[in-house]
Amino acid sequence: MTPDIRPLVAGNWKMNGTRQSLDQIKAIAEGVKGELAAKVETLICPPATLLYVATALCEDSPLAIGAQDCHHKQSGAHTGDISAEMIADCFGTHVIIGHSERRTDHAESDALVKAKTEAAYAAELVAIVCIGETEVERKSGKTLDVLKRQLAESLPDAATAANTVIAYEPVWAIGTGLTPTAADVEEAHAFMRRELVARFGAAGGKMRILYGGSVKPSNAKELMGVANVDGALIGGASLKAEDFLAIYGAYEELTA
Numbered sequence: 001m002t003p004d005i006r007p008l009v010a011g012n013w014k015m016n017g018t019r020q021s022l023d024q025i026k027a028i029a030e031g032v033k034g035e036l037a038a039k040v041e042t043l044i045c046p047p048a049t050l051l052y053v054a055t056a057l058c059e060d061s062p063l064a065i066g067a068q069d070c071h072h073k074q075s076g077a078h079t080g081d082i083s084a085e086m087i088a089d090c091f092g093t094h095v096i097i098g099h100s101e102r103r104t105d106h107a108e109s110d111a112l113v114k115a116k117t118e119a120a121y122a123a124e125l126v127a128i129v130c131i132g133e134t135e136v137e138r139k140s141g142k143t144l145d146v147l148k149r150q151l152a153e154s155l156p157d158a159a160t161a162a163n164t165v166i167a168y169e170p171v172w173a174i175g176t177g178l179t180p181t182a183a184d185v186e187e188a189h190a191f192m193r194r195e196l197v198a199r200f201g202a203a204g205g206k207m208r209i210l211y212g213g214s215v216k217p218s219n220a221k222e223l224m225g226v227a228n229v230d231g232a233l234i235g236g237a238s239l240k241a242e243d244f245l246a247i248y249g250a251y252e253e254l255t256a
């Protein structure tokens with residue numbers, strides 16, 4: 001955690017979820033009402049097909065709804081893509097950009113991630129910009145170099161603590177059940193914080209840096225308690241309301 005930063009617990013449903021899964025969003029929206037919601041922000045990013053219905057379901061809940069990607073242009077001949085403006089039009093408030101699965105599946109570069117982030121700002125969405133090293137990079141001792149490059153090249157100059165959230169997701173920890181040690185997470189997050197402050201000054205000190213990669217109810221308290229970890233980006237465990245709420249509930253003790 002970072003003093004004076006309101007943590008964000010976010011779920012990334014990836015390519016999972018049909019209309020039936022809206023029950024889970026409903027349960028999460030109900031579960032995050034109450035005192036803890038004033039201290040901890042929550043977000044679910046379902047597939048784009050569920051976006052509009054999901055935001056309607058959350059009208060009376062502090063649970064925010066976001067998307068998993070956007071195109072870098074506002075509109076035009078880009079079959080199959082969705083724009084940041086369309087996400088905002090569905091009342092989505094956040095968009096995940098540069099997830100490692102998109103960097104791999106769709107060859108997204110840092111430059112493209114930066115352009116998409118600028119498109120998110122133009123539509124007044126909060127961009128959740130994902131970075132993280134692969135297993136090979138980690139084993140060859142390049143983790144911090146990779147994070148430095150991805151932060152420098154993926155973030156626009158216009159990034160602020162209000163429009164940008166960083167999500168550190170070591171690629172080898174995604175969907176594998178493996179997590180870095182708390183000491184490794186602390187080192188990476190402290191490094192990113194220094195980089196952000198060096199470039200953005202006071203705003204860099206206030207930007208949220210989430211951890212993602214095999215976060216589950218059993219490890220949430222330890223990981224979320226690490227210095228400069230300002231929340232989580234959760235894949236698999238965000239699909240079940242019970243697990244998502246248990247991770248969110250870890251903040252009950254952390255913020256007491």
Ligand SMILES: O=C(CO)COP(=O)(O)O
Pocket residue numbers: 012099169173174175176177212213214215233234235236237
């Ligand atoms: O990629 C992730 C979230 O964006 C993490 O996925 P898992 O929580 O399933 O490891």
